[in-house]
Amino acid sequence: xxxxxxxxxxxxxxxxxxxxVAFDAADADAALRELRSEPGVExxxxxxxxxxxxxxxxxxxxxxxxxxxxxxxxxxLTPGKLDEFLYRHDEDAAVRHMxxxxxxxxxxxxxxxxxxxxxxxxxxxxxxxxxxxAPMDRLLxxxxxxxxxxxxxxxxxxxxxxVAFTAVRLAEQVFxxxxxxxxxLIGAGDTIELAARHLADKRVRRLIVANxxxxxxQELAGRHGGYAIALHDLPQHLAEADIVIASTAARExxxxxxxxxxxxxxxxxxxxxxxxxxxxxxxxxxxxxLNDVYLYGIDDLRQVIDDNRRLREAASRxxxxxxxxxxxxxxxxxxxxxxxxxxxxxxxxAERYRDEVLAKAQxxxxxxxxPDEALAFxxxxxxxxxxHHPSARLREAAxxxxxxxxxxxxxxxxxxETAQDxxxx
Numbered sequence: 001x002x003x004x005x006x007x008x009x010x011x012x013x014x015x016x017x018x019x020x021v022a023f024d025a026a027d028a029d030a031a032l033r034e035l036r037s038e039p040g041v042e043x044x045x046x047x048x049x050x051x052x053x054x055x056x057x058x059x060x061x062x063x064x065x066x067x068x069x070x071x072x073x074x075x076x077l078t079p080g081k082l083d084e085f086l087y088r089h090d091e092d093a094a095v096r097h098m099x100x101x102x103x104x105x106x107x108x109x110x111x112x113x114x115x116x117x118x119x120x121x122x123x124x125x126x127x128x129x130x131x132x133x134a135p136m137d138r139l140l141x142x143x144x145x146x147x148x149x150x151x152x153x154x155x156x157x158x159x160x161x162x163v164a165f166t167a168v169r170l171a172e173q174v175f176x177x178x179x180x181x182x183x184x185l186i187g188a189g190d191t192i193e194l195a196a197r198h199l200a201d202k203r204v205r206r207l208i209v210a211n212x213x214x215x216x217x218q219e220l221a222g223r224h225g226g227y228a229i230a231l232h233d234l235p236q237h238l239a240e241a242d243i244v245i246a247s248t249a250a251r252e253x254x255x256x257x258x259x260x261x262x263x264x265x266x267x268x269x270x271x272x273x274x275x276x277x278x279x280x281x282x283x284x285x286x287x288x289x290l291n292d293v294y295l296y297g298i299d300d301l302r303q304v305i306d307d308n309r310r311l312r313e314a315a316s317r318x319x320x321x322x323x324x325x326x327x328x329x330x331x332x333x334x335x336x337x338x339x340x341x342x343x344x345x346x347x348x349x350a351e352r353y354r355d356e357v358l359a360k361a362q363x364x365x366x367x368x369x370x371p372d373e374a375l376a377f378x379x380x381x382x383x384x385x386x387x388h389h390p391s392a393r394l395r396e397a398a399x400x401x402x403x404x405x406x407x408x409x410x411x412x413x414x415x416x417e418t419a420q421d422x423x424x425x
Contacts, residue, residue, distance in 0.1 A: 001042055001135070003334075005094035006067045006086060007054030010108050013085035015299050019280035021075050021082070023048040024249045025125070031074065032129035040066045043136040045126040047101070049118050050163070050191075050247070050279040050298055051108050056098065058136055064090075092331045095139065099323045102143045103150045105316055108302060109163055111156040114190055116147050135334055146326045153322065156315040164194035164245075166301045167275040168202065171243045174273045174294065182206040184241035185226075186234070186255070186282060187248040188216040195245050200224040208241065210234050212248070235259050239266035244274040246282035253284040260287040267292075277301070353385045 008018065023031055023046055035044045035055065040063020045056040055067045068086065072079055089097045097106070102119045104111040123140045126132045132140075150156055175181045183204050185192050188211040199207060207226030210233070211217035217228035229237055231254060238244070238259055248254060255274075260283075264272060274295045276283040281297065288295030361378040365371065390409070397405040409415075 001058045001060065002064060003091055003094045003135075003139075004057050004059060004064060004067060005054060005089040005097045006057070006071070007047075007052055008082065008085045008087065009052035009054075009106070010299065010302075012087060013082075015279055015281065015297055017082065017085055018051070018053065020077065021053045021071065022279050023053065024251065025121075026249075028122075028125045029129045032126055032131045034074065035067070035070055036129070036131040038066050038070050039063065041070075043133045044131040045122055045136065045140075047119060047122040049115065050277060052101075052106075054101070056094070056136065058133070092327050095330055096323060096327045098139065098143055099146045099326060100320075102147045103319055103323070104156065105319055105323075108298075109166070110313075110316060112163070113151075114163075114194075116144070117190065119143065119147075135337065138333065139330060142326065142330050146323060149326075150319045150322055154315045154318040156319050163277050163298070163301060164191050164247075165198050167245050167277055167296075168195055168198040170275065170296060170301065171245070171273055172202065174271075175242060178202040178204050178243075180205055181242040182208070182240050183243045183245065184208045184210065184237065185220075186210045186231075186244065186246035187278070188213070188220045189247060189249070191247040191277060192245070193220060195247075196220060196224040196226065206240075208237060210237070212250075235262070239263040241272065242270075244272065244283070246274070246276050247278045248282050250278070250282060251280055253280075253282055255283040255287065257284045257286040257290070260284075260293055261290055264290060264292055275301075350386060353382060357382045357385065 008021065010018070028046060028048070032044055032046060035041060035046070035057070040060040041057055042060060043058040044067075047054045047056065055071065057067045059066055068088075071077075072082070098119075100106045102116050104113065104115050107115050119140075123132075127137075171181075171183075172178055178199070179202070181204050183199055183206070185196055185199075185208065188209065192209070196207065196209065207221065207224060208229060209217045209221040209226050210229045210231050211220075212231045214228060214230045217230070220226070221228040234254065238255070239262075241263075244255070246255065260272070260274075264270075269292050271292045271294060274283055274287070274293065275297075276295065277298050279298060283295060285295070285297075287293055357378055360381070361374045364374045364377060394406065394409055396402075397409075
């Protein structure tokens with residue numbers, strides 16, 4: 001049952017293509033069930049974030065191309081459109097990739113911690129959709145343990161710059177005094193929460209939080225001294241914002257060019273700085289063509305982030321060493337699943353003898369034999385049957401001088417330990 005990781009990310013595909021294959025929480029369950037029902041697909045998990053969409057699947061032999069065919073069909077894409085942007089990892093390479101993703105080693109922000117929570121969310125979605133079996137469930141549990149160990153044993157998370165922090169830092173370069181700025185945050189997820197925390201630390205003049213669910217916006221705004229609005233009230237408040245940071249799960253832009261154009265006119269051409277860190281994008285790209293609008297997307301943050309990446313390269317190498325060891329341990333467990341288990345055969349063999357001899361002992365009692373005679377027959381016969389084949393093989397080994405088999409038998413039956421104890425006594 002080959003294991004495959006198939007996907008594209010910020011390193012292999014532009015944001016426009018990443019948008020086309022992104023999955024949100026609302027459609028993840030149906031997509032997982034559909035993928036799992038593909039011929040040859042045994043297990044499936046979908047990880048979709050602003051920087052990546054990845055399918056993790058276990059497939060039957062010969063069905064290795066099923067996930068890619070499904071992705072094209074599910075997203076109504078022309079066959080071959082994504083081929084130059086997709087990567088695929090098989091077996092131990094797929095395991096290594098999952099470990100590196102969960103530890104932040106494959107992230108735009110090296111070592112960023114949010115990705116582990118996103119992997120855990122993807123795992124829960126797959127469990128809810130009943131698309132996981134024991135092998136991949138074990139892989140995910142192992143993944144979480146590896147991520148924890150990497151965080152504990154290396155400095156990969158030291159001085160981590162998140163995408164949210166990078167957006168705030170970029171805004172600070174444009175507006176040198178954030179204490180005079182009004183900031184509009186669109187969304188209420190983890191990324192926006194982090195951005196709100198950083199902005200509160202900078203003591204921005206005013207913080208507005210817009211979200212489709214007003215209660216969520218109110219909770220987030222309340223934690224950071226902000227003001228909450230519903231998403232449909234966005235056009236009435238957009239002109240107030242000097243800085244806009246957007247990160248929602250919407251499938252279509254929530255801020256259009258027309259909305260921004262009207263807001264800029266109301267602001268009397270005062271510049272507006274906008275950062276869109278959502279995939280699919282929240283702000284219509286054409287808004288960036290307007291005068292006095294400075295629009296940055298998720299891919300535009302890369303230069304700021306790359307400066308930070310160099311500080312943690314040594315920790316990254318340490319993390320990779322830990323991951324290499326853990327990949328081998330998981331793959332050894334996975335390979336053992338396909339091996340014939342001699343313990344099962346041995347137990348079944350002994351149980352057959354037991355049932356056969358027990359039936360004969362019970363028959364003796366039924367014919368009037370004494371319990372002592374029946375028990376003696378049971379003990380002697382069962383011992384002889386269980387030891388007959390091992391005894392014959394050990395005699396042959398002794399005659400042939402097969403010391404390896406003789407020593408192995410001593411370890412198997414524990415007789416070498418018994419002999420050692422007697423010598424020491």
